Amino acid sequence: MMSAPNALTDLQASPLLFVMGATGNMGGEIARQLLTAGARVRVGVRSPERVAESGAFAGADLARFDASDASTLEALDGVQRMFLLWPPGTNVTEDVLPIIAAARKRGVQQIVFLSILGAERVRIVPHRRVEQALEASGLDWVFLRASYFMQNLSGVHRDDLRVRREIFLPAGQGRTSFVDVRDVAAVGAKALMEGHRNCAYNLTGGAALTYGEAADIFSVTLGKRVHYVNPSPIRFVRVARQHGVTLSFALFMLAEYTVAKLGLAAEVSTTVAELLGRPPISLRQFAEDFREVWL
Numbered sequence: 482m483m484s485a486p487n488a489l490t491d492l493q494a495s496p497l498l499f500v501m502g503a504t505g506n507m508g509g510e511i512a513r514q515l516l517t518a519g520a521r522v523r524v525g526v527r528s529p530e531r532v533a534e535s536g537a538f539a540g541a542d543l544a545r546f547d548a549s550d551a552s553t554l555e556a557l558d559g560v561q562r563m564f565l566l567w568p569p570g571t572n573v574t575e576d577v578l579p580i581i582a583a584a585r586k587r588g589v590q591q592i593v594f595l596s597i598l599g600a601e602r603v604r605i606v607p608h609r610r611v612e613q614a615l616e617a618s619g620l621d622w623v624f625l626r627a628s629y630f631m632q633n634l635s636g637v638h639r640d641d642l643r644v645r646r647e648i649f650l651p652a653g654q655g656r657t658s659f660v661d662v663r664d665v666a667a668v669g670a671k672a673l674m675e676g677h678r679n680c681a682y683n684l685t686g687g688a689a690l691t692y693g694e695a696a697d698i699f700s701v702t703l704g705k706r707v708h709y710v711n712p713s714p715i716r717f718v719r720v721a722r723q724h725g726v727t728l729s730f731a732l733f734m735l736a737e738y739t740v741a742k743l744g745l746a747a748e749v750s751t752t753v754a755e756l757l758g759r760p761p762i763s764l765r766q767f768a769e770d771f772r773e774v775w776l
């Protein structure tokens with residue numbers, strides 16, 4: 482006779498998945514998608530009290546986790562698979578590589594790492610150093626090599642669109658294969674739940690657009706003319722500084738948009754559609770979904 486399914490045993494048998502950076506774009510989306518799918522999730526954040534107060538991530542185990550504080554790496558105890566990112570501004574050697582070593586020591590089997598499109602070609606980027614460490618770690622690894630996030634336009638560049646009705650970026654006429662964070666997160670959540678092993682996924686949207694074309698999409702969606710301004714590098718950095726952006730981040734963005742200007746951000750891959758069984762979210766859909774953010 483077959484025994485009745487035991488929900489508690491099934492839950493305990495499912496792997497414990499750890500997500501860092503959950504107060505940010507990608508970690509937050511991955512944690513939410515995993516919880517919606519019924520996975521066992523531990524969320525590692527620098528301020529668990531603040532997250533608990535906000536009520537976010539109900540159903541997840543909350544743990545203190547700070548890449549700059551080795552004592553918090555014990556949050557990985559009992560974890561089988563984890564989502565890792567390089568928090569911008571942190572040091573790979575001091576902050577990220579110790580996480581990989583601690584994960585290995587504590588028996589984590591798989592790490593899904595948020596990387597960038599083209600990391601294998603641009604070896605000086607921090608992401609490639611993390612990838613190389615993972616390849617050598619003996620752990621199962623997955624690289625989410627993501628293109629430029631659409632959510633940059635609702636995040637760091639939101640006020641350019643909302644207040645000044647412009648996209649103010651030094652990307653020339655270069656094309657970018659904008660990808661929605663929700664798609665990258667869906668691939669990440671799938672890789673975690675299914676335990677993918679040793680795969681590098683190039684994750685892009687379905688089309689590569691110029692920022693002028695992106696501005697046209699926002700003009701239609703918002704019902705207000707949005708202009709693409711293509712400032713000189715010096716003007717871009719000066720204006721970013723006036724808006725309170727740190728010099729190092731302004732220069733990081735300048736490098737990123739120069740890559741786009743040179744036509745190196747235009748790769749369109751079919752991986753999102755292949756893995757998710759549906760086309761990637763388009764920039765038009767993204768603009769409609771988050772319309773209120775710019776109004």
Ligand SMILES: NC(=O)c1ccc[n+]([C@@H]2O[C@H](COP(=O)([O-])OP(=O)(O)OC[C@H]3O[C@@H](n4cnc5c(N)ncnc54)[C@H](OP(=O)(O)O)[C@@H]3O)[C@@H](O)[C@H]2O)c1
Pocket residue numbers: 501502503504505506507508526527528546547548549566567568569571576595596597598627628629630633
């Ligand atoms: N933007 C893009 O177009 C793009 C494209 C491809 C790849 N990427 C890569 O994506 C990564 C950023 O992802 P995101 O946009 O999700 O980040 P994000 O929104 O900027 O959030 C960063 C997260 O990292 C956490 N964090 C910061 N310092 C930390 C530390 N010392 N220890 C532990 N956590 C720390 C932050 O937590 P707190 O709330 O505590 O600060 C926050 O949750 C970067 O590696 C970037 O290069 C970005």
